[in-house]
Each structure stands twice: as C-alpha cells, then as structure tokens.
Amino acid sequence: MIRIDVSGPRPLEEQITLALRQALAQGGIAAGEELPSVRQLAGDLGVHWNTVARAYRRLADEGLVVVRRGRGAVVRDTPRSVTRMTKSGLRERFAEVVAAGLLGGASKKDVAQAFAEALAGFSERTQK
Amino acid sequence: MTSAHLAQVAVAIIAATAPWVVVRIAFSVAAGHARSVQMSLTRPPAMRALDRLTMVAVAAASVTALILPAQSIWMGLIDLALFSGLAVVGLRGLGAIDNLSRPAREAGTSVREASLRPRRLGDYVPVAWHGAVLLGQAAAVAVFAWRLVLPASDRRPWVPILFALAAPVFTWLYEVWMRDLVSGGHVVGGDVESNRRRRIRQVFAAEAVLAVVCLAVAHALLNLDWIRNAAWGTGLSLIGAVVGVVGCALAVSSDLARRRYETA
Numbered sequence: 001m002i003r004i005d006v007s008g009p010r011p012l013e014e015q016i017t018l019a020l021r022q023a024l025a026q027g028g029i030a031a032g033e034e035l036p037s038v039r040q041l042a043g044d045l046g047v048h049w050n051t052v053a054r055a056y057r058r059l060a061d062e063g064l065v066v067v068r069r070g071r072g073a074v075v076r077d078t079p080r081s082v083t084r085m086t087k088s089g090l091r092e093r094f095a096e097v098v099a100a101g102l103l104g105g106a107s108k109k110d111v112a113q114a115f116a117e118a119l120a121g122f123s124e125r126t127q128k
Numbered sequence: 129m130t131s132a133h134l135a136q137v138a139v140a141i142i143a144a145t146a147p148w149v150v151v152r153i154a155f156s157v158a159a160g161h162a163r164s165v166q167m168s169l170t171r172p173p174a175m176r177a178l179d180r181l182t183m184v185a186v187a188a189a190s191v192t193a194l195i196l197p198a199q200s201i202w203m204g205l206i207d208l209a210l211f212s213g214l215a216v217v218g219l220r221g222l223g224a225i226d227n228l229s230r231p232a233r234e235a236g237t238s239v240r241e242a243s244l245r246p247r248r249l250g251d252y253v254p255v256a257w258h259g260a261v262l263l264g265q266a267a268a269v270a271v272f273a274w275r276l277v278l279p280a281s282d283r284r285p286w287v288p289i290l291f292a293l294a295a296p297v298f299t300w301l302y303e304v305w306m307r308d309l310v311s312g313g314h315v316v317g318g319d320v321e322s323n324r325r326r327r328i329r330q331v332f333a334a335e336a337v338l339a340v341v342c343l344a345v346a347h348a349l350l351n352l353d354w355i356r357n358a359a360w361g362t363g364l365s366l367i368g369a370v371v372g373v374v375g376c377a378l379a380v381s382s383d384l385a386r387r388r389y390e391t392a
Contacts, residue, residue: 043311047392
C-alpha cells in the first residue's frame, strides 16, 4: 500500500514518487512486477491521472522502472537508481533530517530511534 | 380495437415514459447508495416537473394513438417529439441527481491509501464466462446476419435489425462500465474487494441478460408472420423495448453507486 496526504506541503507527484520509491526499496514490489495502471492508481488515490503518469516517468528516468506505452510500468529486474548515493551525499541528507528533528524539539535519542525504526523497514537485499 | 392499435398505444406510452423510467431508476440507485453511507437524498424539483409532464404526455399520447389510424406515421413523429422533449427535462433531472448525490459519492479525506497490486477484469469475472458470453453473442449476430440475407416473403426486418444492433451496443457500454469498476477508486468502508467483485459480477450478469434478450427478440421477430402472429410479435417487441429502456437506465446510473476520493 502507499499513502499520500493531499493537504500536505509536498506536491502530490513528489509524494507518489517517494512512496513508490520506498515501496521498491522495502521490497513491497518485487523486481519484474507490474505496477498498477496509471488510471487505477489515480482513481484509488483520487488524483489526476497525469500526476501518476509524471510520477512513473520520474521513476523511469531514475532507472527504477520501465514504462511500456499502453502496457503500464514494470519494475526493472535489477532496480538501481541512476543517481548513485555517495557516503558524503548520504551524510548530507541525514544531516538535514537530523537538524529538522532537533529544531522541532526531538532529542538525539528520539532521532536515533526514529532512524533505526525506519531502517528496519527495509529488506536486506536492497543493501547490496 | 385491433392489436395494431393496441401496439400503437403501447409504443406511445413507452416513448412518453422512457425518460421518466430512466430518471426514477437513476434516483433509486443514487438514494440506495446514499443510504448505505448513512446519508439521505431528497428528490430534486426537476424530478417533480418530469413527473407532472410525463403524466400529461402519457394521457395525450394514449388518446392520440387511439384516435389516429394504426401504424400512422404521424403517431411515430408525435412519439419522437414527446420522447425528445421529455428527455431534455429528464437530462436536467439526471444532472440534479448527480449534484445532490456527490457528497455521498466523493470522500474528501486528505490522507489516502492505494494498493500496488494491479487489478484486471479477469480477477473478478472468470475468463471462461466472459469468453462464453462474448463468443455466444458473436455467433448469434453472425447467424442473424446469415438469416437476414436468406430470401423470405413479407419480412419486416427493421425492428429485428434494431434489436440485433442493440445487443453489441449494450455489450460495449457494459464492458466499459465493468472496466471502470475494475480500475476506478472505491472507498466505501467494509471489504472493498468483495464489494467490487459483487458489483462487477452484477454488471456482467446484466450485460449477459441484455445480450440474450435483444438477440432472442431479434431472431424471433426476423421471419415472423405478422398477419397471423401480430399479438406475439407486438408483445415480444414491447418486452424487448422495456428491457432495453431498463438497460439504458442502469448504464446511465453507473456512476451513482460508488464512493471514491474527491479528485485532488
């Protein structure tokens, strides 16, 4: 399942892309599996079909799925983001999240726990 | 009164009441759905106007059909004019029902979930059943076309042709409806998947019944001896017409019994 919030601050396309990326990373969709059709996902989420189509195209540009005209999107057999993440890149991303958490009133312990819980949701095979 | 005159009256009544039947069925479907989500739906003023106009039209059409000679071309034109005029009023009624039922059909929740499992028609209607209905229909239409080209005396082909053509039109409408149910959102609480399966199978059953009735009437009427079996032919035509009107009404109401997220 994926979840979006239409009244949230993030654009819908970004929320859908992020949710699908997370589902892929967590092993929720296996390699070679078909994603729901644009129409089905747009209808289920109550968004315009073009929003879902753009999200699928973003994932295709990132090398995670293959979009086949008239046949929907399929997860690549070996999904890998074309934007490889270096250690320093990762550190920068985490630093942003940690800063936001600490400024929002969370303690270092809370931030570490939240990080551990989020990481636990991802399957081993995606770490290779 | 001859059976031809009776048929003329019956056709006039069907022509005058068809828009009213469609709107009443649409309202029943919308009201039933609203009740299922604990909302109520009041009859819009446009429906009351249609009720009054239909009563007047039925009375006027029946009297005119009795006065004019049987199979009068003028009666056909009057039927068409009454149907068209009442259809315009009926469309306003349908629009009003659509607006009033929107709160029961659209949930404005901000947090929304969706499954990532693709859905296909074959998941809800076995391919064998689907294939059997479509192939059976294709065969019946092919046999009808073959019978049509065979020579026959005193044939009245237009009504049977109309029914034979109506079958694939209904099939197309209902196939689109089923595919819309498969891919469209459905948010009502409870077991969404079993609700979806039940609805799709109901639509499939209706599609099969419409195809069978239309093609059966078409075949029965094709080489009918209208001189000896006028009452039988008229009765079959009227049954076919009533089934067709109900089939149209259900197709028109297709979007009134669903609940999904409001499009953001």
